[in-house]
Amino acid sequence: MSMIVDMLPLRVRYSDTDQMGTFYNSRPLEWFECARTELIRSKMGMSYAELEAKGFYLPVVEAHLEFHSGARYDDLLEITSKASFSSRARLHFDMLVTHSGSGKVCVRGFTVHAFTNRQGRPVRPPEWFCELFEAAALRNTAPPAES
Amino acid sequence: MSMIVDMLPLRVRYSDTDQMGTFYNSRPLEWFECARTELIRSKMGMSYAELEAKGFYLPVVEAHLEFHSGARYDDLLEITSKASFSSRARLHFDMLVTHSGSGKVCVRGFTVHAFTNRQGRPVRPPEWFCELFEAAALRNTAPPAES
């Protein structure tokens, strides 16, 4: 299965915290979105904004979160995302949030995305997107060239 | 000056709090929006959604906040809003957030709104809106009928 892997460093904002002293439980979904945005930009060489400009949308149709440990304001986290097609028209992002340095797991989860048009109707992913995806997946898994 | 006054009771959500134990400083702007929505609905007999459906938008062009006291999760607040035209094409909402019961002031502030079209260009407020506003202001300040 073709897969693209990326990692985004991200700091916990004060606005992410709640009175329990850790991040509020909905914030990881916002972090996942940041990680998806950067995976598409840095690995596929396009931006999600361009995809939308061309009339294709990737709304979340399913999301899952498991909370393993807290994180405090200003903690540096690493959001690792693994993108793959779970079916012909569904993108799946496997997500892992860890504490930078210790590697301690903070959140595990995933999101599933449908391809839709501007009106929200399911459509086939455009051919050029699939080709960019495959090319990125190939680069991503290629063994590093000998130096 | 014509003015419409309304009050919205509102509870502090857990998601409103931050690690200081009070609401995060940006939340009152969301509460102000809730109060404007309900003022327009309950006093003007229309919804802001309808205004947008007719192609008129009221983006915030200026906002001010003064923080007088904190509020905790689940505290019941009262958001008092006073709407008036500060010029021919600017709506001004004077806002006061108090603790229900004690009346202790929590936040004072205001927002100023321009009338724009869908593209964000300034437009004159539609005549029917101004008429609804004036009628609401008259009802609002009328002395209560004798019983």
Add this chain to the structure above:
Amino acid sequence: MSMIVDMLPLRVRYSDTDQMGTFYNSRPLEWFECARTELIRSKMGMSYAELEAKGFYLPVVEAHLEFHSGARYDDLLEITSKASFSSRARLHFDMLVTHSGSGKVCVRGFTVHAFTNRQGRPVRPPEWFCELFEAAALRNTAPPAES
């Protein structure tokens, strides 16, 4: 299995929307929190704030969301929550968000909560909480009295 059912009407705020025109995907987790708060208050006769004041916390340890249809600014939704113990020390909230009136399903999901102390360590749910829960569940499922 003992279960408490509650329903919270809730309007989509402007701040809930994103540029796709529907609510942003993390917002239902905030709505779920509002629904839990009101279920505990209205059915168990206590507030979650009191539970925390007594040193017990109910952090989310798992959350799941399925997105079935969008909802627009100012839409009136109904958040139905069903609370039950999924184990001796885990509370499970089954969640359903529907459009008021049409009943159209908007979001399905659940959250699982652990009992912890202020330091985040797992603890047994206090006896008095379990008793309040059982009493509420009994009232909740009792056939309505004949009139």
Add this chain to the structure above:
Amino acid sequence: MSMIVDMLPLRVRYSDTDQMGTFYNSRPLEWFECARTELIRSKMGMSYAELEAKGFYLPVVEAHLEFHSGARYDDLLEITSKASFSSRARLHFDMLVTHSGSGKVCVRGFTVHAFTNRQGRPVRPPEWFCELFEAAALRNTAPPAES
């Protein structure tokens, strides 16, 4: 007057947008917080988290926002912050949000912060903080060394 200037590049998140297609009006207050955090870290050589760990807090007591132009999802912005003491115990942050590249002004504003203890009572800023501030301000305004 001693002043520290810093600039933070920041991308508009999808979660920052609303159905008008630009950022929701409360988001700049969250961006301001990110900029303050990084100014303190990069210019003063400490973190705001450390300040809180030592028992000092800097809650916002006043905030002002002027909205000059919109910004879309994924737009790259520059948040310029200028910190100064507006009185013996009040920190003032002058804020400017511009579009990266064009330099077009997006938002102007400011926040005013009091020094308080953990209980929220006003306190004098600690001497060591003032010294770090002065040293940073001196470095900040020093003419660049000849190369």
